[in-house]
Amino acid sequence: MAPAKIVIIGGGFAGVECARYLERRVRPDEAFIQLVSPDAGLLYLPLLPQVASGTLNPRSVSVSLRRVLRRTEIVPGMVIGVDHDTRRVVVRRSPGRELALDYDHLVLAPGSITRVLDVPGLQEHGFGMKTLPEAMYLRDHVLRQLDVAALRGGLQEDRERLNFVTIGAGYAGTETAAVLNKVCKAAAERFFPEIEAGMVRWHLVTHGDRIMPELGERLGAEAKRILAERGIELIVGTSAAEVTANGVKLTNGRFIPSRTVLWTAGVTPSPLAAHLGAETVKGRIVAEADLSVPGLEGVWAMGDAAAVPDVAEGDDKVCAPTAQHAMRQGRHMGKNLLATLRGGRPEPYRHPDLGMVVDLGGRDALARPLGIGLRGVPAQFVARGYHLMALRTAVARARVAFDWTVHGLSGDDFLRIGYGDYKTHTIGGFEQSGCYLRADEVPRVLKGLGDPD
């Protein structure tokens, strides 16, 4: 018999863990495994705020797929369509360059994207925090506001530039606001005497009244205390009504002048989830507890893109979109595929919540491993230990540990790469070849600038 063809869509936590499990347990004559991913690395999203803060280098948080997976065929591209009748998927490698893959088993793990609500101006002026370029762009942009505000700028302009707003107080938004606030304050103190620390204002906006509800009451209150101590204003019970180039209007009517509005108010499943004709709930593909998709034989779903019953929590609950579930579902998926290939029965996924870790920068961390609340250095120890364990290669672990050590010893140089200065990702955009004035424009522009200070 020819080996079964298993196609995994998505090289994130769930997809990679599944392929890794299969590689170790399934014989080559049992299955041929392909994994489709637009990127060559598994992006370790929980450490993304630390890329934005400059604590970690971008390359350190992307784990090479080719280093983790030896036998799986990695297919670079995006799956843009699935035809379950013929059991084929369409992969787009680049526009106009598509290829088809056949499958016997299709594993859907395309994750989620930022949930952009219908808020006027958000698409044009908001910043996201879901990809490596976004994290790097945000860091650059924030440091640029300090650079420009320190050089000159009227009072109003400085206030706009030095006001930063994060909408959404889950772990992504809270961690990012906390660490970038710290970066701004440290940069102002060390390199920009013109900027008083009090001029830098971070605001964290949430529609509820809690931050990171997963932390529980006590640690959530502790997180609030740390943010307040650092001068981050928590604005509860509201959200963004409109975002403009110069600020954000909240639904409670308040306007915050700002050039930086970070939007982290939730995620929504990959649009691919809606393409299959499978039932969805809040956009997530409905899966059985054994991760199979009902009505589509040979199709399986997991991770952020799937609504998997949370058997450990109760009948009506679905698993939260977390890395913890995605990794464990990936491994469980591997087990169930192996059982199915060998004529066995797939088992329901069951995983009790092991808690969470939050790094707010410096020594301020919070952790709730197995329900035990920790704060400060012990929490940071647990948080960092957990991340090192969860990174899948020794090289990735070494890179992250090295970055933490160097950053801990030498601090930040607050360097910008220059991303924020580019308008587009074309050659002309990156090389800024279109930014020069024509000779006849120079006198007019100089006249408009007035006399030098």
Ligand SMILES: Cc1cc2nc3c(=O)[nH]c(=O)nc-3n(C[C@H](O)[C@H](O)[C@H](O)COP(=O)(O)OP(=O)(O)OC[C@H]3O[C@@H](n4cnc5c(N)ncnc54)[C@H](O)[C@@H]3O)c2cc1C
């Ligand atoms: C800033 C941030 C911080 C976070 N912190 C934590 C935390 O501390 N703890 C925690 O548990 N969780 C955290 N999360 C959530 C966690 O990262 C996600 O729940 C987890 O990544 C979900 O895993 P996944 O495999 O479903 O999706 P992902 O890890 O997102 O992987 C999806 C993969 O599919 C690929 N893909 C998408 N569409 C297609 C397509 N059409 N074709 C092919 N490939 C496709 C993507 O490129 C990606 O590689 C955080 C998330 C963010 C954004």
